Each structure stands twice: as structure tokens, then as C-alpha cells.
Amino acid sequence: MKILNYLLPIAFICTLVGGLALHLVIKDRPISDMENRTLQTVGEFDASLESTLNGELTKKVESYISDQFPFRDAWMKAYVQAQGKMGKTYINDSYFVDYASGWIISKPVLDMKEEEKLDEFADGFVEIQDGLNEHDTPMAFFTFPAKATYVRDPSPAYLPKDTGEESNRLLHSILTEKGIDNAVLMDFIGDDVDVHDMYFKTDHHWNIYGAYHGYKALMENISARIDEDIEPIAYDEAANVCLEKDFVGSWNKQLYMTVNSDDQVCYNYPESFETQFKIYKGPVAEGKEIAFNDIYGLVRNNPEEDTVSYATGYTADYGVLNIVNEHAESDKHIVVVKDSYFNAIQFHVASHFKQLTVLDLRYIEENPVDFIAELDADYVFFVYNDRNFNVVEIY
Numbered sequence: 001m002k003i004l005n006y007l008l009p010i011a012f013i014c015t016l017v018g019g020l021a022l023h024l025v026i027k028d029r030p031i032s033d034m035e036n037r038t039l040q041t042v043g044e045f046d047a048s049l050e051s052t053l054n055g056e057l058t059k060k061v062e063s064y065i066s067d068q069f070p071f072r073d074a075w076m077k078a079y080v081q082a083q084g085k086m087g088k089t090y091i092n093d094s095y096f097v098d099y100a101s102g103w104i105i106s107k108p109v110l111d112m113k114e115e116e117k118l119d120e121f122a123d124g125f126v127e128i129q130d131g132l133n134e135h136d137t138p139m140a141f142f143t144f145p146a147k148a149t150y151v152r153d154p155s156p157a158y159l160p161k162d163t164g165e166e167s168n169r170l171l172h173s174i175l176t177e178k179g180i181d182n183a184v185l186m187d188f189i190g191d192d193v194d195v196h197d198m199y200f201k202t203d204h205h206w207n208i209y210g211a212y213h214g215y216k217a218l219m220e221n222i223s224a225r226i227d228e229d230i231e232p233i234a235y236d237e238a239a240n241v242c243l244e245k246d247f248v249g250s251w252n253k254q255l256y257m258t259v260n261s262d263d264q265v266c267y268n269y270p271e272s273f274e275t276q277f278k279i280y281k282g283p284v285a286e287g288k289e290i291a292f293n294d295i296y297g298l299v300r301n302n303p304e305e306d307t308v309s310y311a312t313g314y315t316a317d318y319g320v321l322n323i324v325n326e327h328a329e330s331d332k333h334i335v336v337v338k339d340s341y342f343n344a345i346q347f348h349v350a351s352h353f354k355q356l357t358v359l360d361l362r363y364i365e366e367n368p369v370d371f372i373a374e375l376d377a378d379y380v381f382f383v384y385n386d387r388n389f390n391v392v393e394i395y
Contacts, residue, residue: 102261202249319363
């Protein structure tokens with residue numbers, strides 16, 4: 001009996017010592033690929049007296065133990081699976097999962113964006129437009145339909161309504177009042193297009209079919225602004241080429257790849273794309289040129305890689321990308337300031353213009369007005385998915 005009395009504390013001490021030993025032996029991970037965030041490491045500790053007294057050191061130690069806990073991913077995956085088994089409505093308080101179909105649906109946003117915040121957002125674009133007007137450079141602001149806004153099924157009928165579309169409509173009305181040319185691109189996608197066909201089941205992006213309809217809607221609006229009749233490239237479903245690689249969806253990664261689905265990265269573009277462009281990663285300058293297949297669908301260059309994501313399947317985000325097309329139907333130089341939704345179709349858009357400059361301001365430190373003005377473009381289009389309300393913070 002005495003042995004049993006000592007068994008629990010001995011097991012507890014062994015667990016603590018074993019955990020500490022593993023912490024010392026296992027190398028710290030700087031980032032979590034699954035959670036897409038940086039992790040707390042020992043190198044970031046500040047052991048100064050001030051940090052100790054104000055509690056900052058204690059918080060970092062707690063974060064370190066949580067972030068670098070041995071076999072953390074395995075424990076977290078088990079936790080996610082347990083939530084699903086127990087029938088929890090929102091896994092990790094973020095997603096509803098229909099395991100039978102493989103759909104991951106984001107938790108509805110119940111409160112509309114505050115009008116004051118949207119007003120600030122719009123004021124940022126007023127400042128940008130005023131700056132570009134000084135250089136006689138016209139601009140417009142468009143929003144792509146985001147999956148989180150338009151795909152709410154399959155999900156239980158009792159889930160509350162998401163307010164994303166209402167917030168976006170309010171933003172566009174404010175932009176109109178402030179004199180910013182704008183368009184909700186979902187209004188230019190036909191009712192015959194099922195939104196469930198437009199998006200990956202396990203990712204927050206659209207698939208090539210959805211991206212194509214976004215491209216058509218975008219080109220209709222660009223054509224109207226530059227006063228040129230541009231016919232979009234036709235979509236030939238029979239010409240789809242799909243990768244036989246497991247798709248790593250962004251939302252599925254958040255759930256530690258516990259959701260099975262039939263998502264595939266597919267391509268639908270003319271063969272001429274592979275030879276008709278001069279592509280520059282950065283300014284149009286010697287030494288900056290890159291081949292089409294080295295930037296679009298880069299994962300295809302690595303047959304040993306057995307998984308694919310939206311970024312590796314299409315294009316990663318670059319601060320500046322210039323695409324020159326000497327035989328384009330339009331001699332215009334167009335600038336598109338974008339987020340990742342544009343990545344799947346940037347070469348479709350580029351095929352119509354002598355030069356397309358693609359900017360991602362998350363990777364540009366200069367003042368955007370000055371940077372864009374130096375490009376001497378014919379027109380500037382800001383194109384973001386309609387859940388992206390952080391654009392102005394960049395500026």
C-alpha cells in the first residue's frame with residue numbers, strides 16, 4: 001500500500017522531468033505551419049528586471065511552454081478530432097465542418113463592421129485618390145466575393161446569419177458617397193453560377209472555376225473604365241488540367257488536416273501563356289526576368305512534392321510583379337493592387353494589356369501613392385476580397 005501512495009507523485013515528477021528534458025532536447029520551432037503563425041522561442045525572452053516585474057517575462061514563458069510543448073501538433077490534432085466526435089458546432093470556435101461532404105464553413109460574423117471603421121477605411125482611399133489625381137492617374141476600387149461571405153452551406157439551419165455581405169455593401173455605399181469609383185464584382189457574376197462550385201471546400205480561396213468568373217467580372221469593369229471592348233478568354237471545362245496531389249487547404253491546416261475532401265488544384269488557360277509574356281519579379285529590368293512555369297503553378301516543377309496549396313498551385317504573393325505582353329490587344333499599362341484572390345488569374349488579366357503591374361502593398365514599404373505614381377500607369381485598380389478590411393492599415 002505504501003508503494004501505491006508514492007506512485008502518483010512519482011509519476012507526476014517523472015512527467016515534469018520528462019517534459020523538461022524533451023523541451024531541452026527538441027529544437028524550438030520558429031513557426032507553426034499548421035496554424036500559420038510565429039511561435040514563442042527562448043531567444044525572444046527579455047530577462048531584465050523591468051520585464052520580470054511587469055509580468056512580460058512570465059507571459060512569454062507561458063507562451064513558450066504552450067507553443068513549444070513536445071509533440072504539440074499531435075496533441076492539437078487529437079483535440080480537434082475530439083471536438084468533432086463530441087459534435088461541437090464550431091471546431092476551435094472558428095469553423096463548422098460537414099465531415100460527410102468535406103466542406104469547412106467559417107463561423108458567421110454576427111456584428112456588422114462599425115460604420116465609423118468603414119468610414120476610416122474609405123477615407124484612406126480618398127487620400128490615395130487625391131494623391132493619384134495630382135499625377136492624372138485614375139483609380140477604382142473593386143471587391144471579389146469571398147468564400148466566407150457567400151458560402152454558408154452545408155451548415156445547420158440554426159446557425160445565425162453572417163453579416164459580411166451587408167458590411168461590404170455598406171462600405172461600397174460609403175465609397176460612392178466619397179466619390180470613389182467602385183464595384184461589387186459579385187453583382188457581375190450570373191445567377192446561374194452556383195457559389196459552391198466556385199470555392200475550395202477546405203480553403204478560404206476560390207478554385208479556378210470561381211477565379212475565372214471573378215476574372216470575367218473584373219474584365220467587364222476594367223473594360224468599361226478604360227473604354228475598350230475586351231473579350232475575356234473563354235473557359236473550356238474540357239481543357240481543365242488538375243494536379244493529382246493532395247490539397248492542403250488553409251482552413252484545413254487550422255484544423256490540423258482532419259477534414260477529407262476532393263479539392264483539387266486545376267488550371268484552365270491557353271498554351272500561349274507559357275511563352276507570350278516577359279515576367280519580371282520586381283521592376284522591368286535586366287536580371288529580374290522569370291519564366292512563366294517558375295512563378296505560376298510552381299509545384300509542378302517538383303514532381304516529388306505530394307501536396308499542393310493555393311499558393312504553390314497558383315502564385316505566391318510578391319510585392320511587385322510586372323508582366324509585359326508586346327502583342328496584347330490593348331496598349332494600356334494597368335496596375336492592379338491586390339490580395340491573394342487575384343493570384344490565380346493575374347495572367348488571364350495580363351493577356352489583354354501591354355503591361356500589367358501587380359502590387360501587394362503588404363510587401364512594399366514606400367508610400368503607395370508615390371510608388372504607384374512612378375509607374376506612370378494608365379489606370380489603377382484596387383481589387384480585394386470582400387472580407388479584407390485591413391487594407392488601409394497598410395498605408
